[in-house]
Each structure stands twice: as C-alpha cells, then as structure tokens.
Amino acid sequence: MRNVLGVINLVNERPILKELTHHRCLASVPFGGRYRMIDFTMSNFMNVSVSKVAIFTKDKYRSLMDHLGSGKEWDLDHRSQGLFILPSIHPDEKIKGDLQQFYDHLEFFQRATADTVIIAPGHHICKIDFNHVIKEHERNEADITVLYKDYDGISVKRPLYHQCSLETNGEVRDINLYTSPKKGDHICLETYVIKKQLLIDLIKNCIEYDEYDFLKDIVKANLINLKVQGYHFTGYMPFIHSLETYHASSMEFLNPEIIRNYFYDSWEVFTKIKHEAPAVFANSSSVSNSLIANGCIIEGIVENSIIFRGVKVRKGAVVKNSIIMQKGEIEEGAQIENVITDKQVIITRDQIIKARKKPMVIKKEEVI
C-alpha cells in the first residue's frame, strides 16, 4: 500500500458564497443534500488510503471541526495517524501565505512516515482518482504534478482562477495567476502531488527568502529548476465561485446520470453520520425531480429542489428550484422559488418568496 499524506489547504479560501460563507469557511458549506463541500476531497483521500490528513485552516472553522469530529467517518481515528486540524499559530497577525502556515507546522510533515504528499483545496466537488494521479506522477518522474481542468463554466469577469499553459509533453510551461477564464482554458485546480522531502526543503527555502505562496513561490518559481508535470483532470467538476454557480451546480445533482457518477459508480462519498429517521412522504405530498435526505417530513409539494436532513415541508407548502438546508421548515401554505435557505430557517405560514434572476439566500436561523 502507498504511504500518502493528505493536506487540505484552506489558507487560500475566500468567502465567495456571501451569506453562506459569512459564518463558516468555504469547505464547510453544505452541498448535495447531506454533505459539506470538504467531504468530496476527504473521500477522494480515503480512496487512495491516505492514513494521515492535515487540514490547514484559515478562519471560521468551528462548524468544520464539528463536522469532522475525530475523523471516524473517513476512517481516520487511528492511534498514531489520523486527522489533524492545524490552524494559524499567529492569531493576531495577518497570515502571509499558505507556506507560512505549512512552515509553522513543519513538524507535522517531518514526523509523518509518508513519502508522498497530496495537497488539495477543500471545496472542490469532484471525484479524483489519486491512485492514478500518483501513478502518473511516478511514471513521469515528476517533482511536482499540478492538476488542471478545462474550464467549462460560464465566463467570469472577476480574476478568480489561475491558468496553466503546457508544453506538448504535458509539462507545465507557465502559470498565470488571477485570470478571468474562458471556455477551454486550463484551470489550475490548486491540487498537487509532491514528494515529502522535496516539499520540506522547498518550504524552508522559501521562508528563508520571505516567500509565502505555494503556487507562486514553489510551483511557478521552479518551473525551470524542477520537473513540473500537468495532470489533465477530465472528470466532472462544477466551477463554483458565486451564489449563482453554487445554486446551478447543486441543481446539476438532480441529473440521475451525475448522481450515479458521483455516488454509485465509484467509491463512496462519506459524511458525518446523523441518526435521522427515514424520510416521511405523507399522503398529501408530491415530490418530483428532487433529492430528499433522511429525517425530512414532506407533506407539501417539492419540485426540482435539494432538501437536506431534517427539513419539514408542511401541507400546502410549495418548494421549487430551491435548496433547503438542514432543519429548515416551510410552514403550511408558504411558497418559495429559487431560494437557498441556510440551516434552521423557518418560512412561516403563507409567506411567498420568489426570486427571479438570481437565487436569494435566507440567512441561518432566520424566521420569515
């Protein structure tokens, strides 16, 4: 079995999902009816039998810690290996970059018995077979492998993504930071494979020269000195960078083909276990094209929606094109359309909320 160390790097996260990321980090945003975004990366790590995972957190990680617990659900509660949450050790200072935090916790890398490290962000909704990535990394005798995907989302004006340009042999020629991508552009997934000792040496080296950014100062700066190989990820993965893209990507999970692809055809996606009862569909209910999690009681009408665990949709209530997060309640006669309600929101009797162009978010625990 391989000896691989998993790193989930949340240091570069930005609160791009407005209300949904006001009080929680991006990795901890609920997704797909019963998951948090980080579950996908955690489960990808499980599939490659990662025995030790470190999560480098930035801020607002209370809900993330609650979600991950001891790591038991991802088979990470081991005596010596397991799950490590590594926050900044300078609570009063602004962090200079992910490398600073890696350096502050360098002991974690030094102590690990693994020889290969995977670094990934916490919010990618995808299934990457890292067994194959590592195999390619070794076959190419690469120092660093950088994963990229061809952009297939809608055009964005804001410069949110980094792009790779490649040589014909698949080596990375250059990396352009902060670009506005068009369809087909090679987007850097900020996901890397690197040997542990090389990583430690590079981190130390950078810190010595006051360099703090992994992508810029380790990858981009060493394109000539090191063999930096591109890995073309061709699987499905939505590009999520705004509430609209979050809503649209969620709705894509109502496609049975995508559901099968993510949840039935390959390894499982694991999440925190809750002891919710089976979903109750009342005689008065009418549900179509929707995901309904356990613990829900559906008495009303639900169409094209994603309903998280423990939600109640009362008699005569209508939910369309919406995402109702955990423990929400849509009371009798209320109607919502194109709405994202955060956890524990109550839409009271006969309220009508219909968002037209953009999905509307109702903040956590609000009563409307």
Place this chain on the structure above:
Amino acid sequence: MPSKKWVAMLLAGGQGSRLGELTNDLAKPAVPFGGKYRIIDFTLSNCTHSGIDTVGILTQYRPHILNSYIGNGRPWDLDRNNGGVSMLPPYQGKDGGEWYKGTANAVYQNFHYIDHYDPEYVLVISGDHIYKMDYNKMLEDHIVKGAHATIAVIEVPWEEANRFGIMNTNETDRIIEFDEKPKHPKNNLASMGVYIFNWKHLKKYLTEDEQDNGSTNDFGKDIIPKMLNDKSNLQAYRFKDYWKDVGTIESLWEAHMDLLKEPSDFELGEPSWQIYAGNANHPPQYISEDADVTQSLVNEGCLVFGKIDHSVLSYNVQVGSGSFVKDSVIMPNVKIGKNVIIEKAIIGSGTIIEDGAVISDSKQALTLIGENQRISTESALLQAL
C-alpha cells in the same frame, strides 16, 4: 472498578423460524426493520436512553451478522472503558461447555459476567420487539414497591390474550399468577419479555433451576412460576405506549404498516428518542420527475423512478420507471426493474425483481420473497401459484 447499579442482558439467540426465509442467514434481532434499522436497534436504543452503559448480548443462532453489526457498540454509545457492549455466545469452561438450553440458562451461564460488575439489578430484555421504553421508570417502580422482580406488561385485546403469557394481578398490580397462553384468560396483561430482577435473588433461582432436571430453563415457564410459588414479591409494570412483537411475517408487515399511519402509531423520528443504528453511508434519496411517492418511508441511497404508495423503502433500493409498489416492505439493496407491480409483499434484502414481474396475491394475502433472489416474470407467476 466501581460496581454498576444495573446491567442489561439482551436475549438475541433465537432463530426466529416464523420469519421464514428472512432468518436463513441471520438471527431474528438482526432482521432489517423500518427501512434503516435492525430489530435489535430498538432495544439497544432504549438502553442508551435509559442510561444503561453495560449490555451483554446473548447470541447463539447465526451470530455473525449481528457480531459485525454491533461491533464495539459505538452507534449506541456503548463503546465504554468500563462496561459497554459484550457479545456473549456459549463458551467452553474447565468442565466443558454447552449450548444455551433456554433463556434462563443463557443468563445462568454468564453469571460471572454479571458478577464482574456486581450490580444491584439485572434487566433482562429481548432483541425482537419494537417499542420505545424508558427502563428507568420501571426500575423506579421496582424500587418503590420493594419488588424481587418486576415484569413489564401491556394490555392486549382480550380475544388475543390466549397468544401471550398473561399476568394475573391483584388490585396493586402485584402478580399472583402467571398463565402461559391460557385458553380462558382471566386477564389481558401480557408479558413484554422485559424483566428487572434483584440480582442476588435471581442468582439464587437460576442456580436452583440449573439443578432441576425437569426444568426447561426458561424465564417465563420456570423462573417466574417458581418465584411466585415461593411468594416472592413480583410486580407488574404497566406499559401504555406502542409495543409490537415482530416474530412472524404477518406481524413484521403489520408493524411496518403501523409506521405509515397518519399520524403514525410509532414515530421513528422523535427528536428526544432517536433510534440509533449502525449506519452505512448512502447518498440522499433521489425522486425523479415521473416518480410519485405517497404515504411512504424512503431511505438514503434510494433511486425512485416509479410510483410508491403506502410502503417502506429501505436504504439503497432502486425502483425503475413504470413500476408500482403498494402496501409493501422493501428491504435494503433491492433492485426493482421497470414496469414491475408489487402489492402487499415483503421483499428480502438484495433481491432483484426483473422488468415486468408482477408480485401480487390474487387473494390479497401477504407475499414473502427471501433474500438475494432473482425474480423474473416467470418466477413471479410461479410464486403466485
């Protein structure tokens, strides 16, 4: 190690032969129930909610699935440093060993296990009933009345009383007589198979019972009558909520139908009394555009493209388009093809129902399909004959 106030001994060794093909490979307590549970989860969750942290599970028949399911007891908060859950199959000692001869003998053979915790009381329960009960309240009653033993009872309809062990009581609910399946019942208080004993008292009777060659070593048939004979203080504890023995195919089906009533006879999702289960991980249930689901329980991992009415779909069940499932219990991992009709049936785990099959009894009787079967249109016809 501090001694325990009480420990629970959970009887889970029975085959449950009246559950037919559902218990070919597993013991009755391990039979799936309610879409995501196994029957034993209800008793174990009762223990958790009653604050019992030491549970011995007595196994004998086909224990493997139960063993791996219970594991270290974590889902029920029974992974404890002191106590927790222990699987107790029959074992060999210095003087040999033997199978459990009866419920009382099973506990007798494990009296070292109980003595190890030096408890004041022992709760004896079985893993084949569906109910939510706070055993603490029963213990309080037991202590207040200074009883040697307390037996939980439930009122059953008079016409059914002859199917149960009936407790005849005086005006203060002290038990004066025990009638096993009486032809002419004098009372309608049926034993629920839930007992609290003072451990010292019980130990004495278990030891004596062991010397009695004519005994069947059974709590109901031997221990309780002997205690009554000796004028021990035996009290009935009346339980008023839902309780169901799911020992037969019919009662298993009925208990599922009870879940589906509006309002339900037995709520699975009560926030203050969750039923814990050794959960597998499954994606959320997908209900397609053309699907129609009414008055049903649907679990995680289900993909529903057909019409479901008044049924329970367990986890990982798939129902193809054009199919219709009514008044049925579909156990985990069942795959139902397209244009299938299933009416009033229990479909065992892992079974595949091929496209176009019809499972429906012309006389409206309950149909049972066992585990891991493959049912085509032809075999469905044979089933009907």
